[in-house]
Amino acid sequence: MVDFTDVQAAVDRIAGIVHRTPVMTSATLDRELGLRAFVKCENLQKCGAFKARGALNAVLALPEAAAARGVCTHSSGNHAAALAWAASRRGIRCVVVMPDSAPKVKVEAVRGYGAEVVFCKQTEREAVCARIQRETGAALVHPFENEQVIAGQGTVALEVIEQVPDLAAIIAPVGGGGLLSGIALVAGVLSPQTAVIGAEPAAVDDAARSLQSGVRAPRVVDPVTVADGLLTALGEPNFAILQSHHARIVTVAEDAIVAAARYFLERMKIVVEPSGATVLAALRAIAPEFRGRNVAVVPTGGNTDFRWLTG
Amino acid sequence: MVDFTDVQAAVDRIAGIVHRTPVMTSATLDRELGLRAFVKCENLQKCGAFKARGALNAVLALPEAAAARGVCTHSSGNHAAALAWAASRRGIRCVVVMPDSAPKVKVEAVRGYGAEVVFCKQTEREAVCARIQRETGAALVHPFENEQVIAGQGTVALEVIEQVPDLAAIIAPVGGGGLLSGIALVAGVLSPQTAVIGAEPAAVDDAARSLQSGVRAPRVVDPVTVADGLLTALGEPNFAILQSHHARIVTVAEDAIVAAARYFLERMKIVVEPSGATVLAALRAIAPEFRGRNVAVVPTGGNTDFRWLTG
Numbered sequence: 001m002v003d004f005t006d007v008q009a010a011v012d013r014i015a016g017i018v019h020r021t022p023v024m025t026s027a028t029l030d031r032e033l034g035l036r037a038f039v040k041c042e043n044l045q046k047c048g049a050f051k052a053r054g055a056l057n058a059v060l061a062l063p064e065a066a067a068a069r070g071v072c073t074h075s076s077g078n079h080a081a082a083l084a085w086a087a088s089r090r091g092i093r094c095v096v097v098m099p100d101s102a103p104k105v106k107v108e109a110v111r112g113y114g115a116e117v118v119f120c121k122q123t124e125r126e127a128v129c130a131r132i133q134r135e136t137g138a139a140l141v142h143p144f145e146n147e148q149v150i151a152g153q154g155t156v157a158l159e160v161i162e163q164v165p166d167l168a169a170i171i172a173p174v175g176g177g178g179l180l181s182g183i184a185l186v187a188g189v190l191s192p193q194t195a196v197i198g199a200e201p202a203a204v205d206d207a208a209r210s211l212q213s214g215v216r217a218p219r220v221v222d223p224v225t226v227a228d229g230l231l232t233a234l235g236e237p238n239f240a241i242l243q244s245h246h247a248r249i250v251t252v253a254e255d256a257i258v259a260a261a262r263y264f265l266e267r268m269k270i271v272v273e274p275s276g277a278t279v280l281a282a283l284r285a286i287a288p289e290f291r292g293r294n295v296a297v298v299p300t301g302g303n304t305d306f307r308w309l310t311g
Numbered sequence: 312m313v314d315f316t317d318v319q320a321a322v323d324r325i326a327g328i329v330h331r332t333p334v335m336t337s338a339t340l341d342r343e344l345g346l347r348a349f350v351k352c353e354n355l356q357k358c359g360a361f362k363a364r365g366a367l368n369a370v371l372a373l374p375e376a377a378a379a380r381g382v383c384t385h386s387s388g389n390h391a392a393a394l395a396w397a398a399s400r401r402g403i404r405c406v407v408v409m410p411d412s413a414p415k416v417k418v419e420a421v422r423g424y425g426a427e428v429v430f431c432k433q434t435e436r437e438a439v440c441a442r443i444q445r446e447t448g449a450a451l452v453h454p455f456e457n458e459q460v461i462a463g464q465g466t467v468a469l470e471v472i473e474q475v476p477d478l479a480a481i482i483a484p485v486g487g488g489g490l491l492s493g494i495a496l497v498a499g500v501l502s503p504q505t506a507v508i509g510a511e512p513a514a515v516d517d518a519a520r521s522l523q524s525g526v527r528a529p530r531v532v533d534p535v536t537v538a539d540g541l542l543t544a545l546g547e548p549n550f551a552i553l554q555s556h557h558a559r560i561v562t563v564a565e566d567a568i569v570a571a572a573r574y575f576l577e578r579m580k581i582v583v584e585p586s587g588a589t590v591l592a593a594l595r596a597i598a599p600e601f602r603g604r605n606v607a608v609v610p611t612g613g614n615t616d617f618r619w620l621t622g
Contacts, residue, residue, distance in 0.1 A: 022333040024355065043580045044335065269354045269582040269613030302580030310621060 002237070004189040006151035007182065010057040011158060017089065018052050018155075019045055023163045023296075026268055033287040038167075038296045039264075040160045043272050049301030050156055050179060051082035051143075057152030058141045059086040067092050069137035074125040076102040077229050078301050079143040084115035095138060097129045105305070144176030145235040154182025160296045161186065167194045168293035171279045173300050174198030174207045174249060175230035177238030183298075184245035198242070198249040199282035201225040201257065207234040208249040211242060226257055226308050229275030229301060252281035258308050260284070264299060265309065273304040313548070315500040317462035318493065321368040322469055328400065329363050329466075330356055334474045334607075337579055344598040349478075349607045350575075351471045354583050360612030361467055361490055362393035362454075368463030369452045370397040378403050380448035385436040387413040388540050389612050390454040395426035406449060408440045416616070455487030456546040465493025471607045472497065478505045479604035482590045484611050485509030485518045485560060486541035488549030494609075495556035509553070509560040510593035512536040512568065518545040519560035522553060537568055537619050540586030540612060563592035569619050571595070575610060576620065584615040 024039040042050035059071060070093030073083050080096045087094035094115035098107060099122040107117055120128040133140055141149065156179065157170060170187060174180045177198070184196045200207050203225040206217040219233035234242075260280035264272040276299035283297050335350040353361035370382060381404030384394050391407045398405035405426040409418060410433040418428055431439040444451055452460065467490065468481060481498060485491045488509070495507045511518050514536040517528040530544035545553075571591035575583040587610035594608050 027357070046338070048578075048580055265582055267359075269359055271576055271580040271582065306620065309617065 002147035002150050002185065004185050006147065007154035007158060007186055010053070010148070010151040011155050013060045014053060014056045014152060014155065017046075017056060020159055021045055023160065024268060024270070028267060029263070033283065035287055035290045035292060036294045037283060038160070038164045038294060039268065040156065040163070040296055040298045041270060042156060043270060043276055043299050043302030047078065047082045047085050048303045049078035049082065050153060050298070051078040051301070052085065053155050054146070054149035054152035054178060054182075055079060055082035055141065056086040056089070058146055058148040059083070059090050059092070061148045062139055066139050069139065070094060071141050072097070072129055072132050072136070072138040073141045073143060074098075074129045075143050076106055078303055080106065081109045081113065083141055084110045084113035088114045093136075093138065095132050095136070097125050097132065099125065144178030144232070145237055147237070149178050150182045150185070150237065150241070152182070153179040154186045156298060157183040157186035158190070160298070161190050161194075164294055164296055166294050167191060167296055168290050169195040169197050170296045170298070171197045171199055171250075171282050172298040173227070173230055173275055173278045174200050174234065175275070176232040177207065177234045177242060179298070179300065180247060181238040181241035184241050184247050188245050196245055196247045197282065197286075198247060199278035200249050200251050201227045201230055201278060202251040202253055204230055205251045207242075208251050210234055210239055211247065211249055214243070226254055227275040227278055229273065230278070250282040250285055252278050252285065256281035256284065261308060270299070271302040271304065272299040273301045274308055276300040276302070313458035313461050313496065315496050317458065318465035318469060318497055321364070321459070321462040322466050324371045325364055325367045325463060325466065328357075328367060331470055332356055334471065335579060335581070339578060340574070344594065346598055346601045346603060347605045348594060349471070349475045349605060350579065351467065351474070351607055351609045352581060353467060354581060354587055354610050354613030358389065358393045358396050359614045360389035360393065361464060361609070362389040362612070363396065364466050365457070365460035365463035365489060365493075366390060366393035366452065367397040367400070369457055369459035370394070370401050370403070372459045373450055377450050380450065381405060382452050383408070383440055383443050383447070383449040384452045384454060385409075385440045386454050387417055389614055391417065392420040392424065394452055395421045395424035399425045404449070406443050406447070408436050408443065410436065455489030455543070456548055458548070460489050461493045461496070461548065461552075463493070464490040465497045467609060468494040468497035469501070471609070472501050472505075475605055475607055477605050478502060478607050479601050480506040480508050481607045481609065482508045482510055482561075482593050483609040484538070484541055484586055484589045485511045485545065486586070487543040488518065488545045488553060490609070490611065491558060492549040492552035495552050495558050499556050507556055507558045508593065508597075509558060510589035511560050511562050512538045512541055512589060513562040513564055515541055516562045518553075519562050521545055521550055522558065522560055525554070537565055538586040538589055540584065541589070561593040561596055563589050563596065567592035567595065572619060581610070582613040582615065583610040584612045585619055587611040587613070
C-alpha cells in the first residue's frame with residue numbers, strides 16, 4: 001500500500017522537472033472570508049494541471065524493461081496530456097484511449113506530446129485499454145488508482161506545507177481522489193492537525209456519500225456539472241486512504257463553482273478551470289469554521305475553453 | 312533628477328506591502344522563440360498592476376504635513392485605482408479626476424478604495440486636477456512624470472535582476488514611460504549589458520518616433536488600439552531617461568497584441584490585459600536577436616473585460 005515514503009521518493013524523482021508552483025494570496029479574499037487563504041497554483045503547473053506530477057512519477061518509477069514497452073491509459077482529460085508529456089520526456093511509447101466524443105483540442109494536446117490516440121465508445125474504454133496492454137505489454141497508468149500516481153500528486157502537499165506555516169486545512173477537488181488521497185498521506189505524517197478536505201460538485205457527490213456511509217458509493221450516472229474534470233467516481237485505494245485519514249468532503253453548487261472560477265480570473269488574474277475552482281466554492285461555504293486561521297486551497301488546473309465565462 | 316538611489320529608497324518603503332511577484336517560464340514558449348523567456352508577473356501585483364508600486368512609493372514618500380492634505384491625480388486606468396489604494400493604506404484623502412466616459416467598473420474600483428471621483432470632459436482633466444490642488448492643497452501624483460512614481464516602478468527591475476541571472480534584455484510596455492524609465496535607471500547601474508526595450512502599439516508609436524528623432528513627438532490624436540493602458544504620450548522626464556540610457560522601442564501590431572494576450576491566457580494560464588501583452592508580441596518580433604539567451608518580459612497588468620477574447 002502506498003504511503004508517505006512513496007511521496008518522498010516521488011519528490012526526488014520529479015524535482016526540477018515539474019514546477020514548484022507559487023502560492024498566491026489576496027487581501028480582498030481574506031477580508032471576505034475572515035481568514036488567511038493560500039492559493040497553491042497547480043493551474044500554473046506543467047501541462048496546465050497537477051496531473052503532471054503523478055504521471056511523471058509513474059513513468060519515471062517504471063523499471064527499464066517495463067518502460068521499454070511503453071505506457072497506456074484511458075482518459076479524456078488532463079491525465080491523458082500529462083501522461084503523454086511524461087512519456088515523451090522519458091522517450092517511451094504512450095497510447096491513450098479516448099472516447100469518440102473527446103474534444104478535438106484535448107486530442108490534439110495528447111498528440112502534440114507524441115502519444116498515439118485510440119478512439120472507442122465511452123463505455124468500452126477500459127476494455128480497449130486492457131487489449132492494448134495485452135498486445136503491447138504497455139504498463140497501465142491509471143489516472144487515480146495507480147500508487148505512483150497517488151504518490152506523485154501527494155508532492156503538492158509536501159510543498160504547500162513547506163510554503164505555508166500552521167495550516168488549519170488543505171482543500172483540494174475530489175473526483176477519482178488521486179490528489180486528495182496523496183495529500184492525506186502527507187498531512188497525516190507531517191501535519192496531523194491539518195484538516196484534509198475535498199471539494200466535490202453536488203451533482204457528482206459520490207465521494208461525500210461514500211465517506212458518510214462508509215461504503216463506496218456507485219458512480220453517479222450521467223452527471224451534469226461544469227466541473228468536467230470531476231466526473232469520475234472515487235477510486236478504491238483512494239477511498240481507503242481518505243477513510244483512514246478522516247478526510248471530509250464539502251459539496252458545492254454549480255453557480256458557486258462558476259462564481260469561484262470568475263473570482264480567480266477577474267480578481268486574482270489566474271485561469272482556473274471549473275473543476276479546480278470548486279476549492280474556493282468549498283472554502284466560502286465553510287470559512288466561518290476557520291476564522292483567523294491559515295487555509296490552503298489547490299486550484300488544480302487551468303485547461304478550459306472559457307464557455308462558463310460567456311455562457 | 313530621479314536616480315538609482317531613489318529606487319533603492321523605494322524598495323525599503325514598499326517592501327512587504329506590494330507583492331514580490333513570481334517569475335514564470337514556459338518550455339513551449341522557449342522552444343517557439345529559441346531563447347529563455349522569464350515572465351515577471353506584475354499582472355499578479357496588488358490592484359492587478361505594477362502601478363501599485365509607484366503610487367504607494369509616492370504616497371509614503373510624502374512628508375506628514377503634505378500627506379495630511381491628501382493626494383490627487385487624473386487617470387481612468389490602473390494608476391487611479393493604485394493611488395486610491397495607496398492613499399487608503401496611509402489613511403489620507405484621495406481625489407481622482409476621471410473622464411465622463413470612464414468605464415463604470417473602473418470608477419467603482421477607485422471608489423471601492425475610498426477615493427472621491429470628480430468627472431469632467433477628457434480634455435479638461437488637467438485643469439480640473441489643478442483646481443482641486445489649489446482648493447485642497449492636495450499633492451498631485453502624476454501617473455508617470457512624478458519622480459517617486461518612476462522610482463517605485465523601477466523596483467520591478469531590481470527584483471527581476473535578482474530573480475534571473477544574465478539578462479540580455481528586459482522588455483516592458485511603454486505608454487507614458489514611468490515603468491520603462493524606472494527600469495532603465497536600475498539596469499544602467501546594476502546590469503548595463505542588459506538591453507532596455509519598450510513594447511509600444513504601432514497605433515500609438517510616439518515613443519518610437521521620439522527616440523528615433525531625438526525630439527519628443529506630439530501625442531498621437533485619437534489612437535485606436537486594444538492596448539487601452541498605453542494611449543498616453545511619453546512623458547518629459549521619462550523621455551530624457553530613456554534617451555540617456557539608449558532604450559529601444561519595438562512597435563507591435565494589434566493582432567500580435569491579441570495573440571500574445573491569448574497565449575498568456577490559454578497556455579500560461581494567467582490573465583494579462585492587452586497593454587501588458589505587448590511585451591510578448593515585441594519579444595516574438597525580435598527573438599532571433601537573443602537566440603539562446605535570457606530575456607525578461609513584464610506583463611504589467613491583468614485588468615480587462617475580456618472583450619478581446621470573444622471579439
